[in-house]
Amino acid sequence: QVQLVQSGAEVKKPGASVKVSCKASGYTFTSYYMHWVRQAPGQGLEWMGIINPSGGSTSYAQKFQGRVTMTRDTSTSTVYMELSSLRSEDTAVYYCARAPTPDNWFDPWGQGTLVTVSS
Amino acid sequence: QSALTQPASVSGSPGQSITISCTGTSSDVGGYNYVSWYQQHPGKAPKLMIYDVSNRPSGVSNRFSGSKSGNTASLTISGLQAEDEADYYCSSLGRVFGGGTKLTVL
Numbered sequence: 001q002v003q004l005v006q007s008g009a010e011v012k013k014p015g016a017s018v019k020v021s022c023k024a025s026g027y028t029f030t031s032y033y034m035h036w037v038r039q040a041p042g043q044g045l046e047w048m049g050i051i052n053p054s055g056g057s058t059s060y061a062q063k064f065q066g067r068v069t070m071t072r073d074t075s076t077s078t079v080y081m082e083l084s085s086l087r088s089e090d091t092a093v094y095y096c097a098r099a100p101t102p103d104n105w106f107d108p109w110g111q112g113t114l115v116t117v118s119s
Numbered sequence: 120q121s122a123l124t125q126p127a128s129v130s131g132s133p134g135q136s137i138t139i140s141c142t143g144t145s146s147d148v149g150g151y152n153y154v155s156w157y158q159q160h161p162g163k164a165p166k167l168m169i170y171d172v173s174n175r176p177s178g179v180s181n182r183f184s185g186s187k188s189g190n191t192a193s194l195t196i197s198g199l200q201a202e203d204e205a206d207y208y209c210s211s212l213g214r215v216f217g218g219g220t221k222l223t224v225l
């Protein structure tokens with residue numbers, strides 16, 4: 001079955017960077033796009049960006065431009081999301097989610113990775 | 120793009136029907152049939168319930184249905200059950216979300 005398994009929880013200090021991984025299985029990795037979405041505690045969903053695992057092209061939400069980098073490793077069917085210059089407001093659960101096209105639905109989602117930014 | 124507008128909360132009794140609205144603009148909800156809905160239980164990842172306005176993925180109960188009129192999409196849940204109590208989010212064009220609606224089953 002299609003599955004997205006993310007890396008474990010992280011605790012970072014302000015100003016540091018974090019890199020979250022999302023390993024895909026059960027389908028052809030390069031045939032689907034991957035989005036990253038985050039959810040701050042008690043808040044709604046916020047789109048961060050998308051990567052095309054086939055060629056590696058990316059598109060980021062304006063809010064995260066310059067701070068986020070999405071990459072992929074086709075040999076391990078894994079996508080990565082790195083967020084730099086962390087601040088307390090970046091404390092959130094980060095999800096990867098598969099999509100058939102850039103503009104379409106997310107299914108399935110990874111289990112989520114809690115990133116806590118605290119001094 | 121601005122977030123889509125959803126009511127903060129809705130409620131209903133078991134067996135009743137409820138509808139959650141999702142209002143955008145002609146540049147997102149109104150302009151394309153790319154509206155999807157997600158159910159999220161506390162501490163869990165979101166789950167796709169409706170895609171392309173009104174299509175149900177395999178395995179999703181037919182008590183869930185979607186529609187759209189102009190710039191507003193809607194999710195209807197009929198025959199409410201206790202397990203439907205959750206947060207619901209709409210999304211358009213794969214990059215803008217609604218603020219979420221908390222469904223309480225009384």
